[in-house]
Amino acid sequence: MQNYEIDNLDKSILEALTENARIPYAELAKKLAVSAGTIHVRVEKMKNAGIIEGTKVSINAKNLGFDVCCFIGINLKNAKDYPETIKKLEAIEEVVEAYYTTGNYSIFIKTMTRSIDHLQMLLINKIQTIEEIQSTETLISLQNPINRDVLP
Structure with missing residues (x-):
């Protein structure tokens, strides 16, 4: 795990993915006024840093x-x-x-x-x-x- 400091864009990405992990990067990029490539790069960096560990389905027990x-x-x-x-x-x-x-x-x-x-x-x-x-x-x-x- 590498040392990675998150900024406001990363926080916004994490909040959006926490709300809906299946949101398309293009839709998220439009919502945050950046390119889909930027979203992809940021998500990959946060995965490599161990901040994002994956996505999962939430099951109602x-x-x-x-x-x-x-x-x-x-x-x-x-x-x-x-x-x-x-x-x-x-x-x-x-x-x-x-x-x-x-x-x-x-x-x-x-x-x-x-x-x-x-x-x-x-x-x-x-x-x-x-x-x-x-x-x-x-x-x-x-x-x-x-x-x-x-x-x-």
């Missing part, structure tokens, strides 16, 4: 039937168990995010399940069977009122 968002704080038996535990958690499809944290938990994960019964089965049959885990604390999310990307 609820519309796919995943109604229960849950956060689980995990305490490990030993700190050295972290890499193995992460490997095991990564194999569980309901685990959508994991963080190595300071504070009360060694690992903090986000899970998505179809129901409370599904969550219970996930905890009993998958997460709590990981031998490196000493204990867990489960927090069910009732709402996600703020969900945004970092903007420059």
Whole structure:
């Protein structure tokens, strides 16, 4: 990753791509009063600098039937168990995010399940069977009122 300082044009490009990653460069160029070539060059520079890591489709989990968002704080038996535990958690499809944290938990994960019964089965049959885990604390999310990307 190279050192790259973004300017106002780069910020405008990032904001537009965050809003709609599929916007054609020509349309974006017209909107920002520059050439499509300029947009292309700037996007490539930001990709090379690691600022833009790719594009992705945003999936609505609820519309796919995943109604229960849950956060689980995990305490490990030993700190050295972290890499193995992460490997095991990564194999569980309901685990959508994991963080190595300071504070009360060694690992903090986000899970998505179809129901409370599904969550219970996930905890009993998958997460709590990981031998490196000493204990867990489960927090069910009732709402996600703020969900945004970092903007420059």
